[in-house]
Amino acid sequence: MKNAETATTIDYEQIGLKVGIEIHQQLDTFNKLFCGCPTVLRDNEESCMEFSRFLKVTKSEMGEEDVAAREEVARSRKYVYLFYDTTCLVEADEEPPSELNLEALKVAVEIALLLHMRPVDEVHTMRKIVVDGSNTSGFQRTALVAMDGYIETEDGRVGIDTLCLEEEAAQKVEEKRGVVVYSLDRLGIPLVEIGTAPDIRTPHQAKQVAAKLGMILRSTEKIKRGLGTIRQDVNVSIRDGARVEIKGVQELELLDTIVENEVMRQINLLAIRDELKKRGAWVDKTVYDVTDIFADTQSKVLKKGLKQGRALASVLKRFSGLVGKEIQPERRFGSELADIAKLFGLGGIFHTDELPAYGISIEEVARLRDKVNADENDCIILIVGEENRAKNALERILKRAEYALEGVPEETRKALENGSTAYLRPLPGAARMYPETDVPPVQISGEFLKSIKLPELIDDRIERFKKEYGLNDELATVMARSSRHRLFEELVRDGHSPPLVVRILEMVLPSLEKEGINVISITDKHFKMVFNLLKSGKIAKEGIDEVLKVIAERPDITESDLNEIVSGVDVTEIEKFIKKLVQSKEEFIRDRKERAFSPLMGLVMKEFRGKVDGKVISELLRKEIQTLLNDR
Amino acid sequence: MLGKRVRVKRGENVYEGIVMPSTTGTFVLKLDSGYNIGLSSYDEVEVVEEQQESIKTKLEIPHVKGKPEVSIISTGGTIASKVDYRTGAVSSQFTAEEIVSEVPEIMNFCNVRAKLLYNILSENMKPDYWRELARNIYKDIQDGAYGIIVTHGTDTLAYTSSAISFMVSTPVPVVFVGAQRSSDRPSSDNVVNLVCSASTAVSDIGEVVVVMHGSTSDDFCYIHRAVRVRKNHTSRRDAFQTVNDFPIGVVSYPSGSISYQNDFISRGERKLELKDTLEEKCTLIKFFPGLDPDIIRFFYDRGYRGFVIEGTGLGHVSSDWIEVLREISDDSLITMTSQCINGRVCDRVYDTGRDLLKAGVIEGEDMLSETALIKTMWLLGNYELDDAKKMMKKNLVGEFRTRTGWYSEKC
């Protein structure tokens, strides 16, 4: 069997790669989507009340495959919710929702129009069943707002199928045995879900699409920024492989890696399939109770598992070596099986491709092989825990192992930090949705559409800033992306130098922030004051740092007060200072001639930095030195 | 075109889906993704497929040997319902099989017989329905039911349960239960409420009770005495509260174990008896400043002889009401309750009160106004006025107490 393929050697066209992306972006609206609560996140410690619920899970609400697993876990799983003084009975599922937030709908339609989509005439809010507890109601409220758009990329046009407006789920805080804790602050924040068609053909293009969608979303200036406010799901399939949905990609930078790794995983799973077929491998579905073999085991993890139940084992005939085979960075085929065990609330699995290890001895492995009639060509799967749970998990694992002979299963996976993925659940069925009767439909009228003004795209603004203001690519990009781009243009219109304005707004300010200065209190008004002072020569460029520091401390300062503080020195005072200095250093100057300038300049600047333009000082100083040197 | 699968052309766009009912006049389609969208105009519609057939699954429930038989009577207010995700339609479930398939935990406590008595919104309830319900409960108990569960919409649940309390003298638990979150939602409180009801229906209690969520959490239910309970919140799960008393007990969820907090009539303590006549010409009037006493005359002239007046504070109305009350009290049953809800009526403190008593008004003690109304209807329906007046002052089924406790958590 050949080694794992590496991403760079793959011809994506040849393997028939198809990728679609789904982006979830939180909107920065004043209120939540279905209640009057603010869209602010809280510290969990600030929670003023908590309550607990169960969710009713019926078979029709789960994927066929994992009914056993999920029913067992879901029906007995307790959810604890943290409530705040910024959440209300709607988040607690104790009051009907209010009507759809029109501010959010407007942003959603604005984004749809930027993506060349056609809005529906009437928006219907639906209940999408979600039984993991992340929605107190057991469903997510979601509405399809627009369809059939597109974006252009370097590698061609990519269709945008749908744009939905929906409520964000509650944030998971922790998961203990059988109890999941969620925080209600995030529940109900408006979110747009944008789904592309499976038109993307390379990992690189996937990243391009995500980047472009991100740019368009940011152009509206009505979205939340920062960690967790945007999530990407990626659908990946290759020919002979299967459609796999990867959830929760937080980092845009990882997107191409994740697609590459998934392609690799599918190729490797297909290679495993071919090898298994060649070997004539099969799965022996007998479940052996092997608890007695480990009665005196030294393995801590095994001991811990046995305290709660039994050790069960089954044999994958002629699978030897393949369960331990790496199919993605740091992920083996065995990891896929362990993922399933974890879904059942078990720690994981052991398999003989990696044993002896974890304190399990050679002798124990030999006795295990003996007991389950396995030889060196076989791989034994060992699982410990509460008997019923372990049995159900093992049965499900054997089913998955058997599927290895067929190829790649369709499934939902979750993104891991290193760009690999782990099994999450089967692909959800499509139609677990019904109307949210508590929320009336909303018309998208011509008038509503007319009230929407499309913003300039950030990419367009970068080009314009280069052309109109002669900014280089770097400065134009920084400025066009900034929330202060309007202020920039205003200041430039007032006659200030564009690069200087960019430097102050986008470089000086962040560096002050790094110093711990409270820059949030510095507003547009303040910047205008500073630039006025600069224009009238009352402060020097070099002095802007100091002036901004003064403003940060006294945000209510008036322009004339500021003027007084910064221009407490007039030029005659500087002249006096320089004359005195030059006289006192006469010998030094006569000795060094013009080279005396720099050290002296340093001394003067030390005294007047920020109060007078450095150029003025240097001229005065030069003149004075020259006068002295001329005066023999 | 309802229910048909169609393809709709609208400009460059084509939509395919099932035609759904619309409340706004737009053309509503359910797409394959499950989403509904509304279109106000389209160029072309083509039917792709005729009516979608609904899939029916056969349900069966096992009979658990040795578990008692409990009768579930549905009056509407969907305690169990199922959603068809293809059409989005919600259908109510009323058979025992359907209820048990929704809440299989019930089987831990009892076997179930189920009956759909009527399917109406609780706000549309009428005394006629109460009578019919009383007769059905009576019959089920006669037929050997070990306990009765009545599912009911929450709005007027407490009126119905009060009425049954007076009409049926029961030797077994008669448990009223509802849901504040509709049963088509995964978060419905119906599971907890039904499980706790099932446990209560096989308990040692022999009276009419209401079992509903005790807190916003899914951790326990209260067993409320039917004549003492009130819906005190429009939407919360724990809307039902016992007023001026302790609840009879607490049922833990999911265990179903009961701890009692109050005295109660035990199973088998009373003989089964039915007195199902009600005088419907009774009224409940909430007094407010400036309300014209003619309102009393208005009802009296129309033949009303039962009056519950929800007075202010200790049980007062304006002194210009005294005269008309004196005029009608000889052939009317007039009872005073308080809009304070909490506390006891006492008309011996102020002059107005003393005048009301002299005029023939009966103090309703610490009775709920709604309960006093039902009691008035039942007394006038079954007894002579003189006896009714005497019985109004007597505690019959736990509707009032003669001493008022503190009723806090600790004492």
Ligand SMILES: [Zn+2]
């Ligand atoms: Zn809220």
